[in-house]
Amino acid sequence: MSNLLKEIYEKTAEYTAFYTGGDVQWTSDGVHLLCHCDDVIKVVDVNTFSTSHTIAQTDEDAEPDQIYTFQMSHNNKSVVTAHKSGLMKLWDQETGQQQKIWRSGHKGPVAKIAFENSDENIASGGSDGNIRLWDLAHNTCTNSLRGAGGVFSVLKFHPDANKQLVFGAADDTKIRSWNSKTGKEHLIFSGHFSKITSLQFTSDGEHMVSSGRDRVLILWSINESKALRVVPVYESIESTVLLPATFKIPNFKKKLETEGIYVACAGEKGVVKVWNMLMSRLMFEQNNSLVSPAADEGGLAVTHLLFNELRNVLSVVTADHNIIIHDLETFECKKQLIGFTDEVLDIIFLGKDETHLVVATNSPDLKYYEIDSMNCQILKGHTDIVLALARFPTKPEMFVSSAKDNSVRLWLQNPDSKISCIGVGARHTASVGSVFASQSSNDFFASVSQDNCLKVWNVPKEPTTDQKIKSTFTELAHQMDINCVSISPNDKMIATGSQDKTAKLWSEELTLLGVLKGHRRGVWCVRFSPVDQVVLTSSADSTMKLWSIADLSCLKTFEGHESSVLKVEFVSRGQQILSSGADGLLKLWTIKTSESKMSLDNHDGKVWSLAVSKDESIVITGGSDSKLVKLKDVTAEKRIQLAKEREEMILQEQELMNLLHDKQLIKALKLALRMQRPMHVLKIVNEVLVGGNDKLYETLKEINHTQKETLLKFAAEWNTNNKNCHAAQLVFNILAPEIIAGNLKVPALAGFIEGALPYTERHFERLTNLLQDLNFITYTVNCMQPHAVNNV
Structure with missing residues (x-):
């Protein structure tokens, strides 16, 4: 019955939180998700659900510096984070290594970051209503864009780099555009009456679609700053995705002759809907939603929608930190990732x-x-x-x-x-x-x-x-x-x-x-x-x-x-x-x-x-x-492993005894060092010393660096005892030149010397006193000899 008793359980896996709310981004190959998790960004493999690496501060002793927001470059190679300390940091996305660090210059935290299409410049939108433009190559602020009021909720560059336009929306519910080179305000788009939550540009760069908490989607003509369509959606929208020119969704066939601007949106109700913005028509409403609607009116159920064109999948990020991946064509749930399980x-x-x-x-x-x-x-x-x-x-x-x-x-x-x-x-x-x-x-x-x-x-x-x-x-x-x-x-x-x-x-x-x-x-x-x-x-x-x-x-x-x-x-x-x-x-x-x-x-x-x-x-x-x-x-x-180790130890013990018996001292020394037996090693060293100090010097030439390190450790142990200090001091004396020359690396050398020195000094003092006493006896004996002669 006693054999049934357990002794040890070992941890084989751990499933921790990888998303605790905030930003989420998808690499364009669809393999990794970048998720905001407490004070770090975790890069999660979508196929295995494991965290491949973390983007975070490397100094463990430093105070955690909370990340407010982050953004990945279009080519997926870089990530910029904005921190509570007012710092902004550039990281290599693939390795998680920090590359640059600089001060944001904003009065207050940075709320949004956007990359220019070339990934050479970024914009940071602060809670002070200002946008600052940065040249990443030189870490310099090239412009400051003013005019907005409050905290930025949306910040984007126009897809056409030649237009040199930056778009942003803050608490004043207006979408503003600025010229990124001159810093002048370009056009203002007024139409929303509450917080603007997303902004999408059409591929031709002529139109954009905005969503807000005021329950409408608006289609704008960018050049005229004019609202072409205002589509009531009857719920607060938190995120939108502009679907590509060719796509399929269930129960919906596009007519070839009617071009449309198709937008998928989600928010308060937890259901994905697809609207044709040009016709103001609802084309698709999800009927298999796994997201509970928001408990309060105007609350959140879905916080982000992410579309991956390569895999043709749409990801829904929920308010309770779940990431649900749907196949766009069938709208079936392919995977669910639980970012944070709470208690x-x-x-x-x-x-x-x-x-x-x-x-x-x-x-x-x-x-x-x-x-x-x-x-x-x-x-x-x-x-x-x-x-x-x-x-x-x-x-x-x-x-x-x-x-x-x-x-x-x-x-x-x-x-x-x-x-x-x-x-x-x-x-x-x-x-x-x-x-x-x-x-x-x-x-x-x-x-x-x-x-x-x-x-x-x-x-x-x-x-x-x-x-x-x-x-x-x-x-x-x-x-x-x-x-x-x-x-x-x-x-x-x-x-x-x-x-x-x-x-x-x-x-x-x-x-x-x-x-x-x-x-x-x-x-x-x-x-x-x-x-x-x-x-x-x-x-x-x-x-x-x-x-x-x-x-x-x-x-x-x-x-x-x-x-x-x-x-x-x-x-x-x-x-x-x-x-x-x-x-x-x-x-x-x-x-x-x-x-x-x-x-x-x-x-x-x-x-x-x-x-x-x-x-x-x-x-x-x-x-x-x-x-x-x-x-x-x-x-x-563990029991099998211990039995094997015990068996191995017994065989080695026997081998060591045989080698000592046959006076094969070099082989015995190597084996005793491998078996971590300090007293056996001491016995062998003393046996070698019978043939003189030179014999020990020749013997220690035969062992490798790892064995010499072990021998030094043992010698430090022997050095604590008066009886064994002679062997220890000889080992120190023989190996010291190698340590000084740098041929023999001793881990924590300072600590080793610190430990061995006091004992060595004590032995030196004791031997000095002994020598003085011996000289005194010799002197006394020599002094007594003439008197003895005279008396005769």
Whole structure:
């Protein structure tokens, strides 16, 4: 049985935030997305969902300098960032290396940056209403454009470089254009009545389309500064994309004779629409949107639309940091990237082979991941934050969720890995904080809520979409919020844990069987042992307790976490416990010894969720740092590795003894150095010294630089002991010329000398005193000799 015990889990993958809001840009080859993430820009591979590199400050000791905005050049080679400190920086996009740095000169932060078509000049629009033009080759400001009022929301160069025009819109709701060479204001376009959010130029450079929060799209004739069409779209628009001359979208065929200016737009409603601006006609409206509409009128649902012509895909960036990629021709969702998951509240494995994960984050939507690729689908149903998840062990493709909308929902995974909601239960009157599925059947599940009630629900026999689920039993279980619920392996007993510092045991019909009292603060989690008649509880008092079901006595208390223990699970057939806490730690405990075998610090905040695969080989944790960490049980591998190392060591030991016995001192010295055995090396050095100092000098010529470095390290160790200092000093003396000549590189040489010098001085002083004493004795003896002669 002891062989089953686990010793170590090792981190194999980590899924962190790569987009926390702000700018997003797509490389023209469609392979990488540049995403604003806290104080850095992460370059994310669209195919693998991994961050290939980061564009950020390189000095780790410096204070983080927040990025306000960034822009990538048209040729994708450079990126310019504007920072809180007032600095602007030029980076190489492909390597993330900083190339130039200069002061923006704006009074206040830079809100927008634009590259000229040649990528030689840029414009920066500030919150001071000014635009500054920069020559990137010489880092000089070539012009300052004035006239706008407030913070810039849009800034662009005209596509025709010969026209030398810069367009910008600020808080005064007017679109202005300036001559980039003379700095004079050219034309003003007045038509919008609130913030302008985007500006697109047609390929011929004759027209432009603007969008705003005033719910209209406007088509302008650039040369006449005249609004040709004002198209009401009945929602605040946040982003637009001008579609190319030839494109296809579902249910829409372009007539060849009617030329159009086609604009895709999205905003408040979370739906992509395509308008023909010349005819003021809606040509397409998305019917498969995965984006929830904004909760408030005028709020945000979609923040950016990105079009990649090479791949013919349209990317929708949502207010809750998801990036959804649609094929333009069919408008089917090809991929979803979850930029930032907020707090991870619960995780479960799903499917017979546990190929998928369901994650509850600080959102009404569930995130459904395919583990191998981390491709994600959004599951909609709840109307408020989902708090807990539980799957059925006997039917691993079915699970239940609970949320702040006072409801529980039953979900089913189809054979093609699609998920549908097959039941809704809405009998609670407050947030449903925890759910747990029956363990030996798939007939029922239990839920607990802030209304202090424990409910048992029936699972419908014939699943149909969104049918109502009935609760069979209800009990007012505690006097304070109930944090958790659990069902025993045989389905005969239910346990609840509450803020009232107690855990309670209930029968199937919710008859109270006993109260477990002993924790000093609220109980966060409760679990039945899979093999013994015991219950495990974890609490905000930083402890876990093991209780006997028979007499309700506390059998053991586990102490080791520094704050609340939020989640616990039994592993190794009930012989060990995995626990996660508010201190960011994951711990592995052995029940028999009450010892913590492992403590992993992979999170920067509370670890709310802990999911263990059926064979216990994989563990996934999630927490308040919006991070998912995948861990693998490597106990068996480690044991095999240790056994191999031990075997190798024994063979080397034997070989060393044989070499010493045969007086093959050079070979023995090399092996002892490789085995990192300082005392064996000392023994060999002393053996060599029997033949004289020159013999040691000749021997040390035979070893390589790495071995000499190791020997020096050992000599420094011997030097601390009076008995062994002679050998150490001789080694120093022989190797010193090589160090001085630069042939032998010693890592941290200053530290090495600093460590060895005091001992050397002490040995020198001791030998000097010894020599003085010897000379004094000789002198005394010599003085006594004439007297002895005279007396005779």
